[in-house]
Amino acid sequence: MVRILKYVFKHKSMLLIGSISMLIVIGVDHLIPYLQKLIVDDGIKNGNSSIIVPIIIGILGITLLKAVLGYVKEYLYDYIGAKVHQDLKNELFHHIQKFEFKYFDGMNTGELMSRIGEDIENIWQTIGFGLRLFVENIIYFVVSTIILFFLDWKLASICLAIMIPIGFMAVRMNRQLGKGYGNISDQTAEINSAAQQNIAGVRLVKAFAREKHETLKFLKMNRAYYDLNMAQAKTIRTYFPQIELLTNISLVAMIIVGGYFVLKNEISLGTLVAFSGYIWNLIWPMRNLGWLTDLLSRNQASSKKIFDILDRKTEIFSKSDAYSPDGIEGDIEYKNVTFSYNDEVVLRNINLTIPSGSKVALMGTTGAGKSSLLHMIGRYYDVKEGEVKVDGVNVKDFHLKKLRQNMSLVSQDTFLFSDTIENNIKFGNTEATMDEVREACRIACCLDFIENLEDGFKTEIGERGIGLSGGQKQRISIARALLRKAPILILDDATSALDMETEYELLKNLNNRFSDSTMFIIAHRISAVKNADMILYVEDGEIVEQGTHQQLLQLKGKYFDVYQEQFKDFETVESGVI
Numbered sequence: 353m354v355r356i357l358k359y360v361f362k363h364k365s366m367l368l369i370g371s372i373s374m375l376i377v378i379g380v381d382h383l384i385p386y387l388q389k390l391i392v393d394d395g396i397k398n399g400n401s402s403i404i405v406p407i408i409i410g411i412l413g414i415t416l417l418k419a420v421l422g423y424v425k426e427y428l429y430d431y432i433g434a435k436v437h438q439d440l441k442n443e444l445f446h447h448i449q450k451f452e453f454k455y456f457d458g459m460n461t462g463e464l465m466s467r468i469g470e471d472i473e474n475i476w477q478t479i480g481f482g483l484r485l486f487v488e489n490i491i492y493f494v495v496s497t498i499i500l501f502f503l504d505w506k507l508a509s510i511c512l513a514i515m516i517p518i519g520f521m522a523v524r525m526n527r528q529l530g531k532g533y534g535n536i537s538d539q540t541a542e543i544n545s546a547a548q549q550n551i552a553g554v555r556l557v558k559a560f561a562r563e564k565h566e567t568l569k570f571l572k573m574n575r576a577y578y579d580l581n582m583a584q585a586k587t588i589r590t591y592f593p594q595i596e597l598l599t600n601i602s603l604v605a606m607i608i609v610g611g612y613f614v615l616k617n618e619i620s621l622g623t624l625v626a627f628s629g630y631i632w633n634l635i636w637p638m639r640n641l642g643w644l645t646d647l648l649s650r651n652q653a654s655s656k657k658i659f660d661i662l663d664r665k666t667e668i669f670s671k672s673d674a675y676s677p678d679g680i681e682g683d684i685e686y687k688n689v690t691f692s693y694n695d696e697v698v699l700r701n702i703n704l705t706i707p708s709g710s711k712v713a714l715m716g717t718t719g720a721g722k723s724s725l726l727h728m729i730g731r732y733y734d735v736k737e738g739e740v741k742v743d744g745v746n747v748k749d750f751h752l753k754k755l756r757q758n759m760s761l762v763s764q765d766t767f768l769f770s771d772t773i774e775n776n777i778k779f780g781n782t783e784a785t786m787d788e789v790r791e792a793c794r795i796a797c798c799l800d801f802i803e804n805l806e807d808g809f810k811t812e813i814g815e816r817g818i819g820l821s822g823g824q825k826q827r828i829s830i831a832r833a834l835l836r837k838a839p840i841l842i843l844d845d846a847t848s849a850l851d852m853e854t855e856y857e858l859l860k861n862l863n864n865r866f867s868d869s870t871m872f873i874i875a876h877r878i879s880a881v882k883n884a885d886m887i888l889y890v891e892d893g894e895i896v897e898q899g900t901h902q903q904l905l906q907l908k909g910k911y912f913d914v915y916q917e918q919f920k921d922f923e924t925v926e927s928g929v930i
């Protein structure tokens with residue numbers, strides 16, 4: 353809570369004006385029962401009728417002042433709450449952006465979304481409303497209690513004693529409700545996550561005719577949600593009438609005891625009237641106590657989750673004196689590199705020297721470590737042992753942003769934003785002109801199909817590129833990478849959905865137009881890797897063969913086996929197309 357207050361204190365002047373307004377409202381509010389006492393005791397009982405009209409005008413004035421300052425107070429606290437909400441959300445989002453790939457590998461997207469959404473909303477509610485009400489209630493309670501004791505300590509003690517069970521009951525009710533809200537929140541996250549996954553995977557569901565199963569699964573979750581809400585309603589049903597009853601009993605008790613005191617002339621009738629006004633300032637804080645403590649504890653839990661993320665330091669970052677060149681050549685060297693994601697070693701003892709401008713192809717069995725090998729150049733993951741150098745400098749000594757600005761990666765899992773094709777292609781180079789965009793598309797063999805669309809580059813594509821074929825998505829993401837004109841280009845199985853002819857055309861364009869860039873291509877077809885300057889065959893975390901197409905064929909090893917397998921029936925295709 354203390355850390356959250358730091359965000360609140362950023363808006364000191366608003367907080368000050370809001371708090372002064374709140375104190376004035378509380379102050380004048382406490383005058384009303386006292387003025388009522390004056391009307392009864394002096395105005396009516398003592399026959400001093402001349403004070404009645406001024407007091408009524410005074411009460412009207414107070415009501416007006418309360419309304420105006422009440423508005424100011426509400427507005428300013430809401431403003432502060434919204435600002436804290438905005439600041440925290442921005443900071444959290446910005447901080448998450450700094451995390452390395454490894455963090456996201458182990459993170460559930462739904463969970464992260466609820467940190468950014470639900471948990472920050474909880475804090476917003478607490479700051480904008482709960483905390484203010486909490487402070488307000490304490491002041492009302494303390495000031496009214498003092499005034500009541502000042503008016504008559506005996507009646508005040510009795511009233512206070514009657515109030516305590518209301519607070520006790522309210523806390524018990526909210527403790528039970530609190531537990532239920534926790535379960536409802538977990539269940540909501542589960543339902544949202546199931547709905548999101550089902551909608552994202554709707555094609556798979558339909559392809560496997562699993563609609564009924566998915567619907568039943570969802571109905572079951574929704575039923576559990578309904579049951580949890582009904583259990584909450586039951587708690588409210590049980591406690592609420594009891595709280596109402598206690599409130600009414602305390603009011604009646606106060607009138608009976610107070611009336612008795614009036615009859616015995618221990619207090620005046622006006623004092624009893626004032627009591628019945630002030631007593632609400634005790635009843636409401638007691639009734640609110642439960643849900644306010646619950647709100648504050650929920651805020652505590654949400655703050656902890658949020659600050660756990662904000663306090664997490666990213667494992668991959670630039671050193672303070674990091675190397676920050678204007679541009680890079682693209683020479684790459686691996687020296688005795690060993691790598692593992694967790695404990696299991698994925699790559700061992702990798703040694704490679706790749707001069708800038710080289711075209712390097714990687715082949716091998718699935719899971720052999722090809723993608724992992726290339727992820728270390730841009731420090732998406734760090735080596736466990738050894739070093740990876742770019743232009744002779746250890747990548748760990750580079751300024752991370754500079755290093756990554758000089759690289760372009762097209763990953764296996766094509767991702768396109770729900771936006772226009774143009775904006776998707778310009779994602780890595782927003783300053784690019786349309787001529788440059790067209791040129792990148794020409795090289796990536798996607799210009800014709802984009803221009804043939806009704807809205808051309810302005811065509812909106814759905815989430816993850818829905819509405820496009822797999823090959824179209826791959827070519828758009830290659831165009832996006834090319835537009836960055838980076839000296840290091842990595843195509844990680846990025847042409848797998850293209851037909852052989854288009855793939856050949858695209859790679860030929862790349863070789864011609866990006867001859868200076870160091871280019872890596874992971875592919876499974878001989879046709880895609882055949883013209884590379886260096887082919888690496890990776891197996892079980894090691895480079896088992898390395899050389900040009902001809903050298904590897906002569907070696908008659910793994911690469912040769914793949915070649916034979918792919919071309920045993922296609923000798924004619926090889927001579928024609930490749």
Ligand SMILES: Nc1ncnc2c1ncn2[C@@H]1O[C@H](COP(=O)(O)OP(=O)(O)OP(=O)(O)O)[C@@H](O)[C@H]1O
Pocket residue numbers: 457693694698716717718719720721722723724725764845
């Ligand atoms: N983020 C990750 N966390 C943990 N293990 C991983 C992660 N990514 C890959 N692996 C594991 O590391 C090994 C190498 O994976 P990698 O993706 O580098 O292989 P690959 O040769 O590119 O495979 P493919 O051709 O199927 O894409 C595999 O055993 C894989 O299960």
